Amino acid sequence: MKRSRVVITGLGAMTALGEGWEPLWRACVEGRSGIAAMKTASLGWTPLAGLVPDFNPEKFVTQRKALKLMARDIQLAIAGASLAFQDAGMPAFSFNHDRFGVAIGSGVLNHELDELASSVESSIGPDGALDLKKFGEDGLSALFPLWLLKYLPNMPACHISILWDLEGPNNTITTGASSSLAAVGEAVRVIQRGAADIMLAGGAESKVNPLGLSQYKLLGALTDPDGVYRPFDGAAKGFVVGEGAAFLVLEEREHALKRGARIYAEITGFGSSSGSDEGRKIAMRHALEDAGIDKNKLHYLQASGLGIAEEDALETAAIQAVLDGAGRNVLVSASKPVTGFTGFSSGAMDLVISTAALKNQIVPPVLNFEKAHKPFEFQIAKGLAQARPMKVAMTNAFGFQSPSVSMITSVEGVS
Amino acid sequence: MKRVVITGMGAVTPLARGVAENWKKLCEGRSGVGRITLFNAESFPTKIAGEVKNFKCEPPLGRNSAFALAAGEEAFSDAGLANAKINSARLGVYLGAGDGGFNFGEHAAILLASLNKDGIGVDGKAYFEKSVRQTKPEAVIEQEPSQVVHHLSRRFHAEGVISNCLTACAASSQAIGEAAWVIRQGLADVMITGGAHSMIHPMGLAGFNLLTALSTRNDQPEKASRPFDKNRDGFVLSEGSAGLILEELEHARKRGAKIYAELAGYGTTADAFRLTDPHPEGRGAVQAMRLALEDAGLAPDAIEYINAHGTSTQLNDQIETLAVKKVFSNAKQIPMSSIKSMVGHMIAAAGAFELIASVLTIRDGVIPPTINYETPDDNCDLDYVPNVARRQKVEAVLSNSFGFGGQNVSLIVRKYV
Structure with missing residues (x-):
């Protein structure tokens, strides 16, 4: 079956480094992190986090009424989408609204505790505990009436479709840590099969809140309060939570050429599999097969690099098994210490970074990496950013039992 | 392009466990709705739901995952895959499963x-x-919706394409459509697909109640879900799972699999209008149905039965009727029923179960009814197969699923020849 070629024509990011993909990329190259001690009054304490500084959602959503309906994750998604659209040259070009779709990586969006607390408080029974009977009577009326809509996983995609009138295929992928990279892959398939000309793909998450922090702590994922985020390092102890949004505008190649769009890279391969040890390898192999390239063609890999010792060990083993000797020529990087782990948005975030890396022919370093337990069978991007002539990149999104996703991008003969 | 057939099915719903028993009850016009027993809902505006009964589910496994494992097991063995030699890297799972396990x-x-x-x-x-x-x-x-595919991929050693989408009430239909494309594009031989969901917990019920989306006909639970009836007052929340095995035609033939039907068409769009209300002209729904027809290479008059989304809310049923009339010039001659009248609304899992009913309609030549249809509504003037199942030969069915946020999915199944 003949398939259409898919190119990346827009990048957008909201991160601890600020607005847009450029500040993120600069930080990656310069080895700077946006992680800092939080000064959020509502938290009552100041853990390390990668919070978007001075995020002003009103800049991106002009209707105040609509803003009330959106969890912070959704607000970040709209900001990230706006930036990607701007970067792609919208609204200067016209497009067919039926053939412009959206695929977003999402999942359970955390509610604001204060919002539920007042409702729960008005539902205390005689024994001091929650009384469901009182909750049904008094608790409900104390809740925000559109509570459900504020947190439904598909709402980022729906708000975006409404704001820009995008009536094409609209999907929300919920595969945990790999969600947004999987969403990019799904969007690629949609264009390949001819069901859309343009797709916005990516994701957003904000779990920099007591609920999110406690969940990651329970999963054993958080580094010590004063710890350093250091993927692949022998002393890696976990991650620091970040928040953010990462979006890409994907376009059928002819469509992009016809309107004279700037083309960053082509997405040539996508593989997904289970979250098992074997699944990580299969996802990478299927991505290579899908791109129709040999592993020897690969020169750079943007790893998932969660910074959790067990996860990093599994990814290392998978990379070594798949590259099998060819790894000596592959430079592996991981950039999550720059933004903190941004959850649903992290996979697309890494793709934004690897796309910028391909475009600029520079591989950013793994921040804070000093020494591994045992030598890798690949090169690790240690120290300073490295200029490197490269045509093809692989980007991985693994972890937390989520389905494994791997993507191949190329700058060979795209424009 | 490769063709996709359905070779296995499984279901756990408020009506019954197992496809055979579910189908029997659907054809008898039975309701699975009753008073809520999973928690004390006595002071909620809505006190009724479609609960899966007598089902053992041990935490931390969520009800969604437990249902999915049971339905998946049935579908997998129904397809004869339990003892078949299959390449696990070409066996995938693509579900439209909801979040679960919120305590x-x-x-x-x-x-x-x-x-x-x-x-x-x-x-x-x-x-x-x-x-x-x-x-x-x-x-x-x-709690993460990705856990359901995690459990299924482990259980069935599926290491091929793995994904989960959650597009509200259209999720499992969308998953089926996307899973079909995975096979069409040659990326897998067999896909386990469908959906699973349970929102029958205090916050789920509260959320829908606050949106005034649910029926409050608490004194007559079995009469509460009444799609297209003039006196409908909202949908009935229910839970469950439906699983289907999609298979590449040649792969199925080579192993001598039983073929239920062909998955022939899939169309998906966004209304891009409002979060809760459908577009007043049914814009996205119309386009989804047209895309599905085009994808199946069928003219509108080839469709002999429409399995409606038919939620029993005022707006959905009215707009769905309008949209169907726009796509089908012969709409009044096409029977269109909503099995949500019996099983309630399984949210993310609804569409997959409705597709199973559509497949069995083709197999048996029986159209399940819309029960509780008593008073006609001027805005809903199609043939809803009121109250009693109808014996009628059917070779092509269109099944609709729509969701909050303006998600629209239409699937077409046809007799395999």
């Missing part, structure tokens, strides 16, 4: 213990510390 009571208790001293708002640090002490890690991870 509201536990969460509320931690919140209450973490209130600020002045009683206004939550002390974040106190919440963090209490939550870390009292919550089980397994319970946290089980």
